[in-house]
Amino acid sequence: MTLTDHLVRGLKAGAVAGGAYGLFVALIGNPLIRYAETFEHSHSGGGPVVPRAVTALISTAGGVFLGILFGVVVIGALYYFLEPAIPGTDGTKSYLLGAAGFVTVSGAPWLAIPPQPPGVEQALGVETRILWYLLMATVGAFACGLSGYVYTRLRPRYGQAPAGLGAGLVFLSIPVVATIAPANPVSGSLPAELAFVIQAVTGLGQVGLWFVLASAHAWLLRRDRDEERTGYGRVDHRDPTEPLGVDP
Amino acid sequence: MTATTDTTRDRIDDALVRLTPAQVTIAVLTIAALGFVLLFAQEPMVHDSLHTFRHAAGITCH
Numbered sequence: 001m002t003l004t005d006h007l008v009r010g011l012k013a014g015a016v017a018g019g020a021y022g023l024f025v026a027l028i029g030n031p032l033i034r035y036a037e038t039f040e041h042s043h044s045g046g047g048p049v050v051p052r053a054v055t056a057l058i059s060t061a062g063g064v065f066l067g068i069l070f071g072v073v074v075i076g077a078l079y080y081f082l083e084p085a086i087p088g089t090d091g092t093k094s095y096l097l098g099a100a101g102f103v104t105v106s107g108a109p110w111l112a113i114p115p116q117p118p119g120v121e122q123a124l125g126v127e128t129r130i131l132w133y134l135l136m137a138t139v140g141a142f143a144c145g146l147s148g149y150v151y152t153r154l155r156p157r158y159g160q161a162p163a164g165l166g167a168g169l170v171f172l173s174i175p176v177v178a179t180i181a182p183a184n185p186v187s188g189s190l191p192a193e194l195a196f197v198i199q200a201v202t203g204l205g206q207v208g209l210w211f212v213l214a215s216a217h218a219w220l221l222r223r224d225r226d227e228e229r230t231g232y233g234r235v236d237h238r239d240p241t242e243p244l245g246v247d248p
Numbered sequence: 249m250t251a252t253t254d255t256t257r258d259r260i261d262d263a264l265v266r267l268t269p270a271q272v273t274i275a276v277l278t279i280a281a282l283g284f285v286l287l288f289a290q291e292p293m294v295h296d297s298l299h300t301f302r303h304a305a306g307i308t309c310h
Contacts, residue, residue: 003263029304036303048296059301062286066305069286073279081263085256106306115306118299130288133307202306 001228006080007072009220014071017213018064024205025063030056033118036198039190040119067209074101075217087151090225091218098214100144106206108140108174109133112181117198119190124182132181139177146170 034052048055079097086093112132116122122129147170154163285294287307295302 003259003266025301025304030300033300033303048299049292050296055297055299058297059299059304062298062301063305065282065286066301069279069283081256081259084254084259110306115303118303126290198303199306202304205304206306 001224003077003080005224007076009217009224010071010074010076010079011068012071012220013075013213013217014068016067016216017071017209018067020212021067021205021209022060022064024208026056026060028201029063029205030059032198032201036117036119036190036194039194040188067213070101070105070209070213071217074098075213079217085152086148087155090221094214094218094221096148098210098217100141100148101213102206102210103144103171103174104137104140106203108143108178109136110203111175111178112136113184115199115202116186117190117195120186120188120195122184122186124184128182129184136174136178136181139174143170143174 050058075094075097079094082097083093086096088096109132113124113129113136124132147167150170151163151167154166158166286298287302289295
């Protein structure tokens with residue numbers, strides 16, 4: 001299988017995950033954030049510059065696009081390159097990469113910069129927060145890679161459970177680095193319970209996105225590999241009377 | 249065709265043979281630009297259009 005096969009499969013899995021996540025944004029995210037905004041005293045000065053219906057539509061499209069982006073980049077391109085290095089079988093590899101995607105994109109950054117609903121004022125400026133977000137994402141990606149390396153190294157010598165334990169201990173480095181991040185006290189008029197619910201829904205949304213992405217990918221990969229082995233489902237469109245040439 | 253690729257190194261080598269540096273550059277730049285607009289761009293029109301999405305996805309924004 002070539003890189004193109006993997007990219008196409010990533011695109012398909014991303015479309016499935018993006019569809020699911022778009023529904024999540026449309027049905028849960030938009031109304032919940034809109035509700036939280038009613039507690040807000042003022043937002044960025046003079047209110048939104050686009051109509052609410054546009055925000056709802058573009059935000060839903062953004063959710064679909066995020067799934068496709070993760071699909072092509074992570075479960076398409078990255079999976080192609082990392083597949084030989086990820087421990088496990090075909091199915092579990094998809095889920096391990098999905099979990100690594102969640103840790104990198106959301107889990108690790110949120111330890112330093114947790115998701116905040118509208119109406120919550122944060123002490124740190126946008127640039128500082130984006131910088132720490134990217135820094136923690138890098139730490140998360142590095143921890144995932146190191147964890148896989150530790151597991152692969154320890155397993156032949158010590159067995160599965162100790163190797164898994166060693167791989168898990170690597171992740172402790174993420175909260176340790178997060179403690180170095182500057183404090184970001186929050187204030188605002190939003191009830192703490194509502195803020196907590198929104199954070200939990202946000203977290204579940206991201207976990208769900210990566211889970212659907214990994215599941216769709218594992219299913220597509222199994223189907224494609226079965227077809228490749230048996231030849232079933234592949235149609236040869238070449239004219240048998242023509243001499244065999246170099247594939248374009 | 250089936251390429252016998254066993255390690256990450258083999259796969260990178262295989263991709264480098266198939267892709268030109270221009271293709272790789274265009275792909276990386278396109279994805280980086282789209283990702284930036286989707287996640288981090290603060291321009292008011294872009295920010296407000298993607299406002300509920302960014303909050304719902306837990307992306308640090310304004």
